[in-house]
Amino acid sequence: MARATVRDVARATGLSIATVSRVLNGQANVAEHTRELVLRTVAGLGAQAPRARGAKPAGPICVRCPYPLTDYFGLIVTSVVETLALHHRQVVLSAGTSAQRASVLPGLASRSDVAGAVLILPPEPAEELVRLRDRRFPYVVVDPRTELPRDVASVSAAHFAGARRLxxxxxxxxxxxIGIIGGPEDWQAGDGRMAGYAAALSDVGVLPSAELLRHVDEPTTENGYLVARDLLDLADRPTALVAFNDKMAVGALRAARERGLDVPRDLSVAGFDDLDLSRATQPELTTVRQPLQEMGRMAVTLLMRLLDRHELEALHVELATELVVRASTGPVPRG
Structure with a gap:
């Protein structure tokens, strides 16, 4: 894609080269309507905004994870913070469910106290992320909820490959x-996993049954239990249950136990993530290991390269997953 020059943008807007440069360098002494005019013009030219030259932006990094920092999210955030410390960067943390109600993204580019951001499963619509990109604020998305433009840096696990192998x-x-206890329907991870499940079934000539597919709004142990209970009460119940994550798989184990089903003799159960929880169940869970800590480290590596003003070619990075077979899966019951 051709790169617009400052002169091109100045000519198209009728502004001075100095004013355009201030906008593209993220300086604060520019009227908001002027800033928006320059950014709209850059987008209209069908070109990338020119990158500012100079020293790496100093200051802390905003780490936004609007979810409870337990197990899954806690591992990612801890890895991000520890890796940022290696780069001598302090952290401004926005975390917890209350952070979901905070409007953080629109003001990030105007903040002088942060140099960049790591956004973990951001609940904001893709349009807000695009606007943040257009303002040339450096950030990386970890485990994106929705599909992102090619030029927005992101790190995720190979959901399709992991689900297919499971x-x-x-x-x-x-x-x-096989019953599938799916997560939220609007999560990109769920789409990838569903495609992987379907691909493996199609290899043996089986189409996924709508009767055996359920989604939940929040992938919790309780929701896993409730969905598994419904699936196991079908007249022709499934011989195996695959859950969106290990928490919901634990709920499925509870539903099976209440019905007197032995796992894995009567029913196989599998999860996703390979949290510590998967090794604390009876039996231990077959699951797919996500490299959660490496996702955090990779996100910081990409962000540091953005701050160094490097050109990134592999902007959407997928890290390999691994099938971990334990005692909760076994041969299909006879009869």
Missing amino acids: MAHLVELGHRR
């Missing part, structure tokens, strides 16, 4: 009637 494992054990 389903292939169950198929190899003879399972064909």
Whole structure:
């Protein structure tokens, strides 16, 4: 893609080169309507905004994770913070469910006290992330909720490949009637995993059954229990259950136990994430390991390169997952 020059933008807007430069360098002494005019013009030219030259922006990094910092999110945030410390960067943390109600993104580019951001599963619509990019604020998304433009840096796990390998494992054990306890329907991770499950089933000529597919708004242990209970009460119940994460798989184990089903003799159960929780169940959970800490480290590496004004070619980075087979999955029940 061609790169616009400051002169091109100045000519198109009728502004001075100095004013355009101030906007593109993120300086605060520019009227907001002038800033928006320059950014709209850059976008209209069908080109990338020119990168400012000079020293790496100093200051803390905003780490936004609007969820409770337990297990999954806690591992990512801890890794991000520890890696930033290696780069001698302090952290401005926006975390917890109350942070979901805070409007953080629109003001980030105007803040003089932060140099960049790591955004973990941001709940904001993609349009807000694009606007932040257009203002040339450096940030990296970890585990994006929705599909992002190619030029927004992100790090995630290989959800499709991990889900396909997990389903292939169950198929190899003879399972064909497999219940899927899915997560929120608007999460990109869920889309990738569903595609992976479907691909493995199609390899043996099986189409996913709508009767055996359920989604929840929040992937909690309780919701996993409630959905598993409904699936196991079907007249023709599934021989295996695959949950969106390990927490919901734990709920599925509870539902199976209440119905007197032995896992894995009567029912196989599998999760996703490989949290410590997966090794604390009875039996221990078969699951897919996500490299959560490496996702945090990689996000910081990409952000540091953005702050150094490097050109990034691999902007959407997917890290490999690993199938971990434990005692909660076994051959399909006979009869």
